[in-house]
Amino acid sequence: MNRYKSLQQFLNPHFKEDEYQLAAITGDASFRRYFRINTAEQSFIVMDSDPDKLDNTPYIELNKVFSKHGFKLPKILQADEKQGFFLLSDLGNTHLADLLGDEDRTLHYKHLIKLSAQWAQTPPAQYMKVFDDDFLQFELSIFSEWLVDAFIDCSLSDEQTQMWQDACQLLVNNALAQPIVTVHRDFHSRNIMRTGQQWAIIDYQDAVQGPVCYDLVSLLRDCYFQLPEHELDYLLHFAYDEFTKQQLIHGITFEVFKRWFDLTGIQRHLKAAGIFCRLKLRDGKSGYLNNVLPTLQYISNVSKDYPELSALSEWIEHTIIVQTKKRLDKEIK
Structure with a gap:
């Protein structure tokens, strides 16, 4: 007051x-x-x-x-x-999230992929932290601390602990292998606005120097909206061509680009699932709990495509999701 x-x-x-x-x-x-x-x-x-x-x-x-x-x-x-x-x-009331039912949705995404590529080329500036090993490990620790430990009170065996550490290192290495660009960090449907004939960006204050696929993941693997797989595949190919044209990537195959994208998505979604739980437990904001299970399911589904992450996928599917559902049932009651 x-x-x-x-x-x-x-x-x-x-x-x-x-x-x-x-x-x-x-x-x-x-x-x-x-x-x-x-x-x-x-x-x-x-x-x-x-x-x-x-x-x-x-x-x-x-x-x-x-x-x-x-x-x-x-x-x-x-x-x-x-x-x-x-x-x-005042930029108005229309976010990308309000336009996802439009027949022009794919066109909106194509424009925003181009915009994200332009954003990526912004020269490094003061107050942009570097997405280094420590930063990435910290983000992954949000999942283990706030979801695994605090939200579902799940204890890990020695084998599971080793699996988690190996998976984290793989995800960190994937991020560090990519070209480093200017990254918004939350380039998703609730932070992109349509004002007049322009796209406007909000919530930019956490911009960093980080992996080239990070904002693309935020956009196309939005925690709040799931694109159909055929549309996602089309837009990912479009992004590969656009990033190549704008010289953000050089001499890599689409398969490498997709691996970068998928594994970056797993890292980001692990962090996001942890943050959704932190918002509930620390800040008293329960409105994000509905996003926890879809985010976990994404992690499990994509991890299945990579043999080195199969153990992570199985753990998420058969332990973390199961126990999270039980905790969420209690929250509803």
Whole structure:
């Protein structure tokens, strides 16, 4: 309540005599909160990002970087960095997620694959961390800590522990084998918006230098939407051609590219499943629990295609999914 009063105090000087209405918007998976401001003539977004919980400097500085390189982002119109209040341009209400039933869906994805390739070519900048071995291992540890240990309280045998360590190292090696580019990290249907005739990108503040397939996985293996396999295969071939044309990849076969894509997807989905559980256990946000089982099933299904990950697939299918279903049943009750 105190932050809400401070937020109003931040806004009042900017609107002065204009009457405005402030309405909460569904928040994201972070500690940030968003509100839409409507006046008689226009609308804005205000972001509440408590600096005691989040470092807002990357949000500010990377906004400058990506805007400079021609990408459509929310404009920061006013800011109180000390309190963590930001007045932003309003990009509207239409996300890619709202357009996935369109007959033009495949065309949307093709445009966004091209956009992701352009994003990847943004020069490295300050506040972009490097997706190195330690970073990747940390992301994988989110799965073991928050889903395996905390959510389902599953103890691993020595054999399972070794299997998990071997699988993690394989996934890390796969990521590090790829060309390193600028990666959004959450380039999915809820962070891509359609505004006018343009695609706009939000939630860009966690951009890193990382593997070339990472954003493509976020887009085509979205945790919130599953493309039919024939459409996914078509778009993956399109991406291979586009990434080759834009010189993001050189001298590799489609089969190598697909392996990079698949294994990057497994790594990302392991992290995502852990984060969904962390959001429930640590942050009290249960809205993401519906995404846990589809994400785990993806991990199991794709791992089956790679003999070196067959043990991981079997463990996910017959132990992790089974115990997760039991825990989710308790949550519903």
